[in-house]
Amino acid sequence: MEFCDPGSCQITRDKMTSSVLSKFFGAEEVRSLQSMYSTGNVVTVILELQRKAEDLAGVKINVAMLGDVGSGKSTFINAMRDVRSDDPGAAPTGNGEASKKPTRYRYPSRPDIQLWDLPGLNSFGFELNRYLKQVNFESYDFYIIVSQSRFRECDGELSKRIQAQQKELYYIRSKIDNDAYSMQIQGIDFSRGKMQIIQDCVKNFKSVGVKPPAIFLISSFDVKEYDFPKLNSTLATDLESIRSNTFSRAIPEMMLGIQLSKRRLIMRVIVLLAFLSGAVGIIQAPGLPFLTAIACTAAGWMYFRWQLGVSDRVVWNLSGRVNKSATLLKTEMEHQPPFTLLRFSPKVLSFILTVVCMIVVFTDSHHSVTVSVFGAMSSSAFTFLVLKDSLDDRLLSQQILAKTALQQEDDDHL
Numbered sequence: 431m432e433f434c435d436p437g438s439c440q441i442t443r444d445k446m447t448s449s450v451l452s453k454f455f456g457a458e459e460v461r462s463l464q465s466m467y468s469t470g471n472v473v474t475v476i477l478e479l480q481r482k483a484e485d486l487a488g489v490k491i492n493v494a495m496l497g498d499v500g501s502g503k504s505t506f507i508n509a510m511r512d513v514r515s516d517d518p519g520a521a522p523t524g525n526g527e528a529s530k531k532p533t534r535y536r537y538p539s540r541p542d543i544q545l546w547d548l549p550g551l552n553s554f555g556f557e558l559n560r561y562l563k564q565v566n567f568e569s570y571d572f573y574i575i576v577s578q579s580r581f582r583e584c585d586g587e588l589s590k591r592i593q594a595q596q597k598e599l600y601y602i603r604s605k606i607d608n609d610a611y612s613m614q615i616q617g618i619d620f621s622r623g624k625m626q627i628i629q630d631c632v633k634n635f636k637s638v639g640v641k642p643p644a645i646f647l648i649s650s651f652d653v654k655e656y657d658f659p660k661l662n663s664t665l666a667t668d669l670e671s672i673r674s675n676t677f678s679r680a681i682p683e684m685m686l687g688i689q690l691s692k693r694r695l696i697m698r699v700i701v702l703l704a705f706l707s708g709a710v711g712i713i714q715a716p717g718l719p720f721l722t723a724i725a726c727t728a729a730g731w732m733y734f735r736w737q738l739g740v741s742d743r744v745v746w747n748l749s750g751r752v753n754k755s756a757t758l759l760k761t762e763m764e765h766q767p768p769f770t771l772l773r774f775s776p777k778v779l780s781f782i783l784t785v786v787c788m789i790v791v792f793t794d795s796h797h798s799v800t801v802s803v804f805g806a807m808s809s810s811a812f813t814f815l816v817l818k819d820s821l822d823d824r825l826l827s828q829q830i831l832a833k834t835a836l837q838q839e840d841d842d843h844l
């Protein structure tokens with residue numbers, strides 16, 4: 431048994447993307463992908479990802495147990511692992527045993543599955559967003575909601591959040607032995623009662639706008655009865671598609687990890703050009719800051735177009751190899767990121783400042799040094815912002831290209 435708290439550590443973008451890559455590739459493979467990309471072989475990189483997508487056996491899947499305190503999550507994990515609550519290494523169960531940290535348990539009969547016992551939602555005072563952040567909700571590959579007695583509001587809300595990430599889930603009605611007992615006392619036929627419970631759950635999911643997931647009625651005290659055996663066999667069957675969806679979702683992030691070293695290299699050139707743009711612009715010659723800014727920006731733009739350009743020929747080549755229409759690949763790739771003021775205004779502002787300073791220098795022969803310095807700074811900022819954003823757009827378009835090229839036709843997006 432191991433303890434880990436993914437929510438407590440601040441992960442940087444570099445670490446995060448490299449951890450996504452290392453989920454699927456060994457260190458040597460990562461280095462080789464990065465060097466392929468650095469030499470301009472984006473098609474080979476995408477084909478390597480495709481090769482990996484066809485052989486995901488052994489890739490570890492993180493399964494999160496969600497639900498209220500006392501719903502039976504820890505007992506369920508013990509039952510899956512075939513241990514009793516008082517065995518060494520078992521998940522602590524019962525009142526007062528609720529952990530405030532996600533805890534990982536290995537699943538001996540399926541070493542490729544890691545079961546995560548998450549704290550109960552109500553142990554965080556039902557503040558869903560705080561809870562989700564605390565348990566690092568988005569880091570898991572698959573979810574099982576464990577609910578007892580009745581459908582709860584949070585079951586619907588959690589399912590919505592899971593499906594919004596295009597991930598899959600199972601819904602477990604735990605402690606069904608108790609329900610079976612009360613049905614028996616009331617003289618209700620169990621299969622009729624069971625059908626009623628399932629119909630209620632489906633209705634409740636639909637009423638909150640969630641596509642009903644697979645529903646299992648289980649008792650963790652009786653793993654050979656009720657839906658426990660069906661749950662095990664369904665999970666074993668679904669594992670391949672869970673793995674393949676996990677890989678598919680991770681493609682943009684993996685591409686980002688592969689692009690990182692080249693991005694760093696190009697960023698150095700961009701910083702140099704921005705510095706040059708400011709340094710030349712400080713010379714007190716009319717129009718110079720403006721002209722330098724434009725020249726440096728154009729030079730930088732041409733440089734990384736040359737470094738990262740994906741020509742029509744490359745798209746055609748890729749389209750033949752992955753069996754996707756070249757028009758589709760091109761259209762998706764050229765899809766522009768949404769316009770945001772936050773991204774647009776600093777560039778416009780620095781451009782206006784450069785022009786204003788240029789006009790002052792041009793019209794007023796007694797202008798102060800401050801105006802020149804200001805002009806140089808704004809021309810430098812303009813060059814940097816335009817080039818950095820264009821670089822990131824270009825990298826993003828390659829991530830989209832990889833995602834579209836490797837998208838399976840029958841991808842189930844819930």
Ligand SMILES: Nc1nc2c(ncn2[C@@H]2O[C@H](COP(=O)(O)OP(=O)(O)O)[C@@H](O)[C@H]2O)c(=O)[nH]1
Pocket residue numbers: 497498499500501502503504505506522523524525527528550604605606607608648649650651
């Ligand atoms: N009757 C019955 N009780 C259960 C079952 N699963 C869990 N429990 C009991 O419910 C209580 C809470 O279980 P626990 O696993 O600690 O819940 P958690 O807080 O969600 O981890 C414990 O006393 C368990 O013994 C079950 O399938 N049937």
Ligand SMILES: [Mg+2]
Pocket residue numbers: 500503504505522523524527528529547
């Ligand atoms: Mg527990």
